[in-house]
Amino acid sequence: MADYPPVYVTVDVVVLTIRDDTLQALAIRRGGPPYKGRWALPGGFVQQREDLPDAARRELAEETGIEVEPAHLEQLGSYGAPRRDPRPDRIISVAYLAVLPDLPDPVGGTDAASAHWVPIDELTARPLAFDHAEILADGLERARAKLEYSPLATAFCGDRFTIGQLRRVYEVVWSARLDPSNFHRKVTGAEGFVVPTGERATGGRGRPAELYQRGSATVLHPAILR
Amino acid sequence: MADYPPVYVTVDVVVLTIRDDTLQALAIRRGGPPYKGRWALPGGFVQQREDLPDAARRELAEETGIEVEPAHLEQLGSYGAPRRDPRPDRIISVAYLAVLPDLPDPVGGTDAASAHWVPIDELTARPLAFDHAEILADGLERARAKLEYSPLATAFCGDRFTIGQLRRVYEVVWSARLDPSNFHRKVTGAEGFVVPTGERATGGRGRPAELYQRGSATVLHPAILR
């Protein structure tokens, strides 16, 4: 085994949420070299006996002060180009995609370094550290694709939501307008996507909407097409 | 950096092809511990300055004697459960999916260890080394899903193929019968999936079929549904 080169393995996490009707991602301002001052994805080294998803959850909690279990966490893939980190050691990163509902409290209340929610448009407009721009782009593409055929959109909502709130998730993530009436029919018609609670939302403008919960489906039939 | 635990990184490759109207995968009989005598996926350690897809291609060539560039090569994901390898070191594997056309020459003609094409049903019926059964299952699921919305099926064919040959790829991978006439219309109607060459296949039974090449599409509109 000593014949083979050891490498260092990190996890990096694309953490998405919707705030102020905008798709945002968690980013950390790097305080030291390399790439000092640039935005980076939250992440860090995997510990010796730690499973990869656990490492992603730990980094999310440690670096950002977020205590909640993400509503969705999946592996994006591994990034291992030989010079992706300018330091001499070989560092391979396993990237994860996490999706959270809009959190009432802002991030960074603890001694978390300097994690911030940043609108996606701002984040993709400037150069990120390492290959994090590529990882972020892959995470966005994965999220956009999964809205079609999986119930991922519910991970952006709290445990109770209206069909209108769910539609706004699709509209924000896809940057598209959707017909409210057809969307309603598709979502309530997709087996196991959402289940009505019998309660109604209060306080909004217009007719109060039925409140729904996530259903048990893992794939949507039929899909919600873009 | 020395504060963090180094790990060893391998690549393992799920290599699929169709031989004798059967979906088959490349497997290697392990000659030493751990898991001596069991089937395993081809793979090995990543070298110090080697990109991950290059490592997958190198292992494919070295361990199996296959010299051709696979028609399709994509990353499946990383497998890093702490005890997935019984040896004391932490070993994380990056898995790839490769798809090849039916090769005229059998594998192992060189001094390749002992790589064999094994029908999927045989391979999934017995215990594999490490977590390779899980990796194989994930690779199969990925391939089955990608037939629907990507031109992956053409990677199982040579550079010229008939619609009937392409249909047999779908039927074998999905273990399903498809209506020949409707399949023909769907495939030729999907923008950029296949382009006619003007030539015709010879030697088969029945009316000679038009020969096609892969088109330029990367996603299929509309999809070929299961």
Place this chain on the structure above:
DNA sequence: TCAAAAGTGTTGAAACTACACCCATGA
């Protein structure tokens, strides 16, 4: 009373399924 959001009805277009039917070859 009006604006706004929820939700239902309806209609024409598109896609899919099933299957009848013709075509062109080898045996």
Place this chain on the structure above:
DNA sequence: TCATGGGTGTAGTTTCAACACTTTTGA
């Protein structure tokens, strides 16, 4: 001539987009 696989036509069904319309609230 017959069996076999290639390919087109067509009719009925399902799905989907567009949009008119009703419902129910807050201002």
